[in-house]
Amino acid sequence: MGDPLRSCSHEIVGQVTSIGHNVTKFRVGDIAGVGCIIGSCGPCDNCKQDLENYCPKMLWTFNGHHEDGTRAFAPLKYFGLSKLDRHLGVAEFGGVGHMAVKFAKAFGAKVTVISSSPSKKKEAVERLGADSFLVSHN
Numbered sequence: 001m002g003d004p005l006r007s008c009s010h011e012i013v014g015q016v017t018s019i020g021h022n023v024t025k026f027r028v029g030d031i032a033g034v035g036c037i038i039g040s041c042g043p044c045d046n047c048k049q050d051l052e053n054y055c056p057k058m059l060w061t062f063n064g065h066h067e068d069g070t071r072a073f074a075p076l077k078y079f080g081l082s083k084l085d086r087h088l089g090v091a092e093f094g095g096v097g098h099m100a101v102k103f104a105k106a107f108g109a110k111v112t113v114i115s116s117s118p119s120k121k122k123e124a125v126e127r128l129g130a131d132s133f134l135v136s137h138n
Contacts (some may be wrong), residue, residue, distance in 0.1 A: 005030060012034040013031065013032070013034075014031070014032065015030070015031055016028055016029060016030045024044075037053055037058050038054060039058065039059035040052040040055035040057065040058045040059065041055055041056075041057040041058075044056065045055070053082075079095070083099075086104075086107070086108075086109040086110070087109060087111075087112065088100070088104045088109050088110070088111050089111075089112050089114055090111060090113045090114065091115075091136075092115075093114075093115045093117075093120050093123075097113070098128065101113060101124065101128045101129070101130055102128060105128070105129045105130075110131045111129070111130045111132075112123075112130065112131060112134060113132075113133050113134070114133075114134045114136050115133070115135065115136065116135065116136050116137065116138075118135050120133075121135075124138045
């Protein structure tokens with residue numbers, strides 16, 4: 001994997017092993033997480049309203065953002081979803097899951113969304129065109 005300090009993705013969780021002298025919010029041993037956005041400009045209207053996720057100059061973590069949907073498209077294409085009579089199960093219905101449903105439907109596949117949140121059924125079926133929705137339980 002190369003550099004052990006580089007993550008190959010985003011939304012990372014780990015244990016703090018050391019801190020700098022100016023760090024006040026964390027202590028060694030704390031569990032800390034990093035979302036997909038790790039910085040913003042600060043002075044824009046969005047940042048001033050605590051809407052950093054809309055900042056035009058936000059800073060993404062490595063591999064954290066693909067507006068064009070390539071994270072969902074690439075595996076669908078690789079595994080031949082564009083072939084007839086395919087059925088895709090989407091087990092996470094977040095950003096990538098939404099794109100997976102859109103691409104799969106565009107390829108003509110049958111799509112089942114699987115989620116632990118029953119409230120996502122309407123969006124999956126009515127808005128994105130999933131063929132079925134299953135509620136999962138632990």
